[in-house]
Amino acid sequence: MTTNIVILTGAGISAESGLGTFRDEGGLWAQHRIEDVATPEGFARNPDLVHEFYNARRANAAEAAPNAAHYALAELEAKLDGTLLIVTQNVDSLHEKAGSKNVLHMHGILAGALCAACGHRWEAPAVMAKEDPCPACAAPQTRPDVVWFGEIPYEMERIEDALSAADIFVSIGTSGEVYPAANFVSHADYIGAHTVELNLEPSAGASRFAEVHLGPATETVPQWVASELARTNS
Numbered sequence: 001m002t003t004n005i006v007i008l009t010g011a012g013i014s015a016e017s018g019l020g021t022f023r024d025e026g027g028l029w030a031q032h033r034i035e036d037v038a039t040p041e042g043f044a045r046n047p048d049l050v051h052e053f054y055n056a057r058r059a060n061a062a063e064a065a066p067n068a069a070h071y072a073l074a075e076l077e078a079k080l081d082g083t084l085l086i087v088t089q090n091v092d093s094l095h096e097k098a099g100s101k102n103v104l105h106m107h108g109i110l111a112g113a114l115c116a117a118c119g120h121r122w123e124a125p126a127v128m129a130k131e132d133p134c135p136a137c138a139a140p141q142t143r144p145d146v147v148w149f150g151e152i153p154y155e156m157e158r159i160e161d162a163l164s165a166a167d168i169f170v171s172i173g174t175s176g177e178v179y180p181a182a183n184f185v186s187h188a189d190y191i192g193a194h195t196v197e198l199n200l201e202p203s204a205g206a207s208r209f210a211e212v213h214l215g216p217a218t219e220t221v222p223q224w225v226a227s228e229l230a231r232t233n234s
Helices: 011-017 040-045 047-063 068-079 094-098 156-164 181-190 217-232
Strands: 003-009 082-088 103-105 108-115 121-123 142-146 168-172 194-199 211-214
Touching: 003 068, 003 156, 003 181, 011 068, 011 094, 011 217, 040 047, 047 108, 047 142, 068 082, 068 094, 068 217, 082 156, 156 181, 168 181, 168 217, 181 194, 194 217, 211 217
Parallel strands: 003 082, 003 168, 082 103, 168 194, 194 211
Antiparallel strands: 108 121, 108 142
């Protein structure tokens, strides 16, 4: 019998690859207010600051390597008797670097550029500026192809369809405070999926999961993947 698994990943899975979470002291996020660098209003006020921030994040992500948690999920996808969808809140490409194929970036991706005028998307250069012309319409309205606070996440219809067909839902390295992702566990539980949280510490919604395993992602994720492959492929 095949198994359908939906996995939500957040900043915690990439932290051990050197990509900081929102709450890390001394990291990129700690040096700026979210309102200034991760909202449409902040971009309208000071696009140069926003581009400087995301240029730094893009460079940081480009140098990062996947860790054991990313590789474990790629192994699960390759060996699972069933389907696996990774829905990530992260804007890095570490899942793809590790070999995962079926990945949805609900908050966009640092490697992408977006025209605020016509909606065209293209591969981002290492350094971007608002004045960069759009390849499609030539408007000087370039912005990072990331979803900011106050904007609608990408791929929500596909995500909801996958959750509605899931046998297992797993949340990895997320705070459980950002919606709509924070409500995925309730959707999965409602349709009868088994729910699992793998996190460094309990999330805000930990009580809604059937299982909670605490520890670094590089330990908990490979352990869970090994047990799941043993169970589903036996």
